[in-house]
Amino acid sequence: MGKVWGMLKRYWIVAVTILVGLAGIVLALTGAGAVVPWLFSVFSLAVAAWQAVGMVRDMIHGHFGLDVLAVTAIVATVVVGEYIAALVVVLMLTGGAALEDYANQRAKRELDALLTRAPQRAHRLKGEDIRDVPVDEVVVGDELLVRPSEIVPVDAELLSDETAIDESSITGESTPVEKHAGDALLSGSVNGPQAVRVRATRVAGDSQYQQIVALVAEASASKAPTVRLADRYAVPFTVFSLVLAGVAWAVSGDPVRFAEVLVLATPCPLLIAAPVAxxxxxxxxxxxxxxxxxxxxxxxxxxxxxxxxxxxxxxxMGRPRLTHVRPEPGFDEAGLLGLVASAEQYSSHVLAQAMIDAAEDRGVELEEAESASEQATNGVVARIGGEEVVVGKFRFVAEHASGARRTEIAPGELAIYVGVGGRFAGALLAADELRxxxxxxxxxxxxxxxxxxxxxxxxxxxxxxxxxxxxxxxxxxxxxxxxxxxxxxxxxxxxxxxxxxxxxxxxxxxxxxxxxxxxxxxxxxxxxxxxxxxxxxxxxxxxxxxVEVGRDTVRIALQSIWLGIIVSILLMIVAAFGFIPATAGAIIQELVDLATILAALRAIGGRLDRREAPVDAGMALPAR
Known part of the structure; x- marks a missing residue:
């Protein structure tokens, strides 16, 4: 009931128009039919005057012709006594605006979903105590509890062993994603069926979801140049319609013909199609x-x-991957990789993590260093098992190890050189992967x-x-x-x-x-x-x-605009010869408006997205 009341409040002018129509039917059935023409005519002219005020405002702001035809059609039908057609044109005008508003709400559903689901509160953990705080009060390092089916409030790192996360509102991925301890969780994603502990890695304002919300707000507030182009179509369309209606009146000698043409000439399809698309x-x-x-x-x-x-x-992919291990005599691949990865534990460079990952993937055990230091942009020096291990650029390693020699590398590869105990131990090659x-x-x-x-x-x-x-x-x-x-x-x-x-x-x-x-x-x-x-x-x-969405959207917008224009012109020509009465024409034009909106709504693209699946993902490599 509340939803119906909300719709009536939002589209009150449509509701009043329908009530006036029902009142006219009741009056006609109870013998007071003489009142009906006055009721319909006065109400229609009142709506026309209201629309004319808005039309003048638009003209002042440089938007000419948006409602001229509708207002002219209402006045013309009242003047020639087609009061039922006048009420239908009013219903078409107000109902068209309501349909446009409803279509816009339908089209913005995915955008609005992001805004309405923005996390508001978080459960902060202090030992075993849980305290609810506004999400803006969460700081980096806070431990939080995320209950089953709750939205992750800020970007965080998973502390619990594992969970399944629904990231569909963020990434579009329809199936839950398995997450394990240490994995990153995006704010705005939805936790699975069990409560988990997480550690905040960003404050709310810097988190993924809040950044998306800000972008959505910016996106939904703009108006496209093509929409303004559609607005300008209204001017020549208005002139053409008025000329055609005037010619039909002049040739036939019947002023009713003027009204019959104009009820089919409202530019609603023109104005609705582009914004909705x-x-x-x-x-x-x-x-x-x-x-x-x-x-x-x-x-x-x-x-x-x-x-x-x-x-x-x-x-x-933006992250390197080990491609070759080239040990010198006296060293083997696993041993050399183990020493490099053990030393690289103390480096913050992206290449260091690549060596550690490669060692873990190959089951190579890492050792603790007795001491370690990193020299920015050059490499790492660590003491492991009583020997000095030097890892980094060729020139840096050559300063610490005798016999160092450059290794051959292919385009796109990067060499990491190694010295152990003062002598050259070999090189490892890494490369960034193409997506x-x-x-x-x-x-x-x-x-x-x-x-x-x-x-x-x-x-x-x-x-x-x-x-x-x-x-x-x-x-x-x-x-x-x-x-x-x-x-x-x-x-x-x-x-x-x-x-x-x-x-x-x-x-x-x-x-x-x-x-x-x-x-x-x-x-x-x-x-x-x-x-x-x-x-x-x-x-x-x-x-x-x-790019595909851009191509499809513009194509559908233009198709919808021209669908409305062409159908309206054809119907006006037929009406100019007297084959479509004013009341029937008003009803037909309402159907044209509806068809235009439905055509433009194709830009939402459910079927278009199912037609083709996305391709896939993939990251380069800074030098030390």
Missing amino acids: FIGGMSRAARNGVIVKGGGVLEQLNAAKTAVFDKTGTLT PNAKAMLARLGELGIGETMMLTGDAQATADHIAAELGITRVRAECLPADKVHEVASITERPVIMVGDGVNDAPVLAAADVGIAMGAKGATAASESAGAVILVDDISRVARA
Whole structure:
């Protein structure tokens, strides 16, 4: 009952129009039919006057023609005595606005779900005591309790042994994800059937969910250029309709013909189709793990001709992997890897974790160091088993170990040299992996009409060329500083240009591109804020999905606009010859409005998403 009352309050003018119609029927049945024309006519003119006030306001702000036809049609039908048609036009006008509002609410469902589910409170643990606190009071390091089926309030690390987490509202992944002790949990994800303990790793304002909410608020507040273009269609459409109605009146000599044409000429399909389609497109993008900051971004994605990519963390996985162990005589692979991994326990460099992971994967035991020190950008010196172990760059190791010699490496590989007890012990090779679906994503962009691709990176030319050749990228610029990237994007002639990046250093070029797309799964806030779209999952294939959503949204918006225009024009021409009475025409136009809204709602894209599954995910490698 409460829901019905809420609908009546929201769409009160529609309810009043229906009540007036029912009152007219009752009056006609009880012998007071003479009152009905006055009731319908006065009410219709009152609504027309109310709409005219809004129309004048729109004209003052430069939006001409939005409701001119509807107001003119109401007045014309009253003047010629078609009072029933006048009431139907009022119902069409007010009902069309209500349908538009309902369609917008339906289209924004996924966006609004993010806003309404934002965590508000957290259960803070102090020993065995539990205290509920506002989520904004949680600080990094706080131990929290997350009960069954509760939303994780802030980004956190799992302390309990394991749990299953529903991340669908964040990543779009429909099945629960198994998490184990030490794994990261995203705020906004939903805990499984058992309570777990977690440790906060970010405050609420910096957590993934709150960043998404901020992006959603920005996205839902914008209006696309195509929507404004649709507004401008109303002017020539209005002029055409008035001229056609005037000609029909002049030729037939019957003023009723003027009203019959105009009731079929309201521009509602024109005005409703584009906003509904674009909000539906943004909603579909959000459901696919991409926050799009407005319909204008979807338009640029639709028109894009060139795609530019950062390398590290975008086309590659951004984390190295051990590829070869090359020990010198007197050392074996397992022993050398064990010494390196044991020393690297005391390093914060990304390569250190790669060596430790490789040792664990191969079942190699790590040893405690008696002492250890890291020299930034060079390497680590540790004393293990009574011997000095030096791990790092060639020049650094050569200073501590005799007989050091460079090893042969392929493009994209990086060598880590090792000295043990003052002599050269060998080298280990690591390489950053391409994202497994990067090549498929680029191929899909080609299918979508993006003919030019480019890679910008700060890495060496040989490494950049190697990666580009593997992926089939047509242009490469290596050894770039952030300013160089901005200059390169600005000089591209095949526009609009999409730029995809993931790090803080990509923020300037993302802002400079026609459409910046940030790989925001790792919380690269600066990149996300400067981008027009943010990918919420660590999946490069979503770039192609974003372009696909842009293409589909604009196509559906234009299809819906022209569907309404063409059907209305055909019906007006038929009415100009007197074949459609005014009342029937008003009812038919209501059906045209409904068909236009339903056509535009296709941009929400349930069937479109089922048509193709996303490709997959994948990360480059800073030198020491």
